[in-house]
Amino acid sequence: MLRKNSIFIKMLILMLSGITIISFVLIVASSNIAERILLNQVVRNASANMNIAKDELLRYNDQVVNAMLQINSSHEFKDYITKPANTTLEQINLAITLGRYIDVYKEYLSPEKSHIIVSGLPGEGGRHYSSNALKWDKIPQDIVSTYMTTDGNIPNRISYHSSPDLFAETVPYDNYIFATKPLVDSSTGLMYGYAAVVMDEQNIKQKYNAYIAKGIHISLISSDGTILSSSDKDSISKRDTEQLSLATQAASQQDGVWTESEDKETYISYHLPEFNAYLLEEINQRAAFAPLYSLSAEIFKVVSVVLVVSLVFVYFLSRRITHPLNKLVKTMKTSKGDNLIFHPLEENGSYETNILAKTYNRLIKEIDQYTERLVHEEQERRKADLNALQMQINPHFLYNTLSSIKYLSKMHHTDQVDQTIDSLISLLQSTLGSTEDMVTVETEIESLKHYVFINRIRYGEQIGVHYEIAEDCRQLLVPKLIIQPFVENAFFHAYPGNVSGNIHIFIHQFEENLIIEIMDDGVGMKNSEDQVNEKRRHHLSGIGISNVHGRIQLLFGPPYGVHIQSEEGYGTAVKITLPVHPK
Template identity: 30%
Template sequence: MLTNLFNSRSSVQRKIVLSFLCFILFPLSLFSYASLSISKQTIRERAISGSLARLGLIADKLNIMASDLSSISTLYFSNSSLTDLLKTPSGIGGYEESTKRSFFVKTMINYKYAYTWLDYNTSIFGINGFELHTLYEGKKIGIHSVESEPWYNDVLAANGNIVWVTNPSSKLKSTVDDDYYVSAIRELKDFESGEMLGLVFISVGESFLYDQYRDRLQRDEQALLVDQDGIILSAPDKNQIGRSFHDYVQGNTSLSADSGNFTARLSGQDMLMTYNSVGKTGWKIISYTPIQSLYADITKLERLTLVILILIVAVSIIVSYFIARRLSVPIQRLARSMKIVEMGDLSERSAIDRRDEIGELARKFNSMVARIERLRDRVRVEEEMKRKTEIRALQSQINTHFLYNTLASIRSMLMIDKPEKVDSVIVALVKLLKRTLSEEGEYIPVAEEVDNLSNYVKIQQARQADHLRVLFNIDEQIVHEKMLKFLLQPIVENAIFHGIEPKLEPGTILIRGYRSEDGAIIFQIQDDGVGFKNRAFGEKDADVTETVLGESSGKGLRNIRDRLLLHYGKDAGMRIISRRSGGMEVVLHLPAADRSEETP
């Protein structure tokens, strides 16, 4: 069956239908990709939702911790006994001070037992030198030792409100039972005067903070706590505490929203990170889960799907290639044949031999090209015959016109000149006619055309005597160039008979030849004869080409123009100018081209 499907008799339509069947691969791949993408997205959304819920619970617990620590600081802030101790100058009333201190120590113990779930330490520093710690009993540290810390002015600016500071000072490390800690710092004031009495530090160790979220995370999920400045204050890896979170994690780590998620790299792994805010402290609790772990099941499914797709692709490529080759190769061959024909080679024929639609198209193409080739050959023959007939007709007109005018000149000389002079003119005429009417090609060198013109001028000067002067100014660079013969003589003849002869005084004809900048050959034939009969004195040079060619006396010039168009095409031209200074000027423009020899 497969052989019948691909034999030369099967239609292109059937092959195309079979090719489209191979595109089942595309929807199958699209479906597999969409399914895996949707599954990944669903897993990601569920992971984010669950993580945010867990982080919300952790944040609530940390907010409760912050509220309790704030309440404890308020108890100290409003304790009258503490106020008295901080207002009393140090060293005055030692017994009374000792009694108050003892009483206050008991109060601190009572406060600590009131919040048994909290593991915190308290430090109080007075301006008067009073100092008391729940843990530390060593040498006095003194409030002046922390006045240079960057957070000190923030505490004063808070005007009695709590400022949360991570690891406030290395000098206070001995007052807590942890290597890393965070303190709720508050200014103590005199209620009556508003003066600062000291500072109270309620400090919580990193170990206590870590315990608040450690057991609430899922498998493969970890978390860390950062302060309002993005500094890590609690993490599984204790070496990262105190480091900037944005330096620790690679990628877009913006924490500007209250909660959110993003993907970043941590320890060389892509991580799904979610975060939530601890509103009372400005901290962020951030959880992170390896993407690889998150998509572990999907990865297995992806590999299985990929293997299946690779097998389908391999089979589809083989089948598609075979089908495409059967379809496209003949079409490509036919297209190449069309391109060759388009370039002008009508001998090209398509070698496709099939019995389907492509074969039929090739046969129609060959038939069409054969007909076009026959028509082209016939048109070429007809055009060549027409061109030669027109050229010979024009040449015949020119030769007849020239011969008539020359014989008329000789007739006039017979009446007024000696026989010897007439004989020399007749000899010159014979030479000129022999060269002009020869069976040579239509194109001759410029030098030969000028030589022919010189013979003609001699004939006319013999008749005109001193009444005619002819000057030649031909550039040596063009004397070997080929040009259409018998172009200049009719123009000079026209200048003599219609310009110089009607003039009473002697006249001059100037013949110039040169090459223009675009490579064309230019001939200028100027005379100072009577000029154009309708010329108004004082006007500038005027182009009278169409006017002159339209007159009955312009037959010779019309023949020259027609010969130019036949031989050189539309780029050639002839202009007839009525000169302001008197006389006429004819300008011939022979375009730069291959002036190869032609046969008549």
């Protein structure tokens, strides 16, 4: 009989929920990742294509600029549109002269798929010239006033314009754009006419047409919002300030790319100062990535089928897993402590786990009580051993120290006698007088300095001891007499005879540990374990090297302790690792 809070029901619900959630997350994540990767690739390709289109447009602009400059510098054009002709012969001569000039410089006066208009100022009786053979005698009369005049002035520059009807009756193009420039006399600086180049918009479109695809739209927008050219034919010559705003926003971004995440729109825009316009590409992700979204829907269908199959599989798998557990529950109901589990269980789980928890907790309680007794007895034994060891002063050390004091007295070295006695008193106080097991690093180092001073009085100053203590470590707590045994060992074993050398002591913090390092440049040894098992007969107290390692692990656990490295002929390095223990 299944209980509603049984582990089988909970496992079944958990696994089914997990599979469902994971499947949904994987579908969404894979779709988003694929869309992001595809978008990045599309943007890279589109940016490269836009740069190509921009270069093509600039090359075409060069043709227009060359034609304008050629016309402006030509005396033939100036004479034709401004010089009075009183007779028919004079008029014919002007036309012939201009025709010869045009034949010579035709290459510079004929931008691709366009025709030129050169005219005197309207209302001043000047002539005009048009290369449009179909309607050479008709030109608009309001080009200067409507398109070239800005705030009452006519700037001396090339400007691009678009109009749906200005040349509607005189050009063979469905859509067109035209560039204008005032003709200015170089000597007087006065305007005597204007030149215009009327271009087939389809030719402009050809520069970027190869890069248009579903969901990708490209436009050339003037600085006043007029659409000069566009892949959307219906928008040409119309003013669209919203498109202009998008173009300026995108052009101001890094690499000219701006993505509107909510609308799934990406814009690539470059400012073309020569056209005083923006080349804008719009990528509609919903349209451009329609196959990807369609594929995601298919994947969802497949995953749904797999999910249904998984649900059936999970059901039978859960039954198979919980069946042995049910049998174990029946067995543990009658157990009295034979079965052991590492950690206690909470008694607020499912039906099966409650039974397991109650039985296990009864067993673990008995084990905990027994373990606590063992640990307490071990700790008490260790403390007793430590107290006994601390009280054991090596008589040879004391005898040799007193002999040194006696010798110094005879030699009338009063200052050294005082210092040696003070150091001995301080050393005995720290060893015997204090019952605290933990002292600060600063106190430990002070006691060590007294010990080193006494040894240097006894054996000479050929062995130097150097201290490198980090300031942030001085007030941290360490077990008492943790460094002195290793310094003793270096004094008595690292430098046999009268060999000189140096002992370095480094104390610093690394991550969350306190690191104490004692290094000497003595004779070293073949096996560093020799130092751990070294006898205590030379020590000030009975606290030896192996005892230090045992104390550390008893106080702080197995991750901490003493590590010794030594190589014969090179010296010995001792590393003591402790937890950071503030005062």
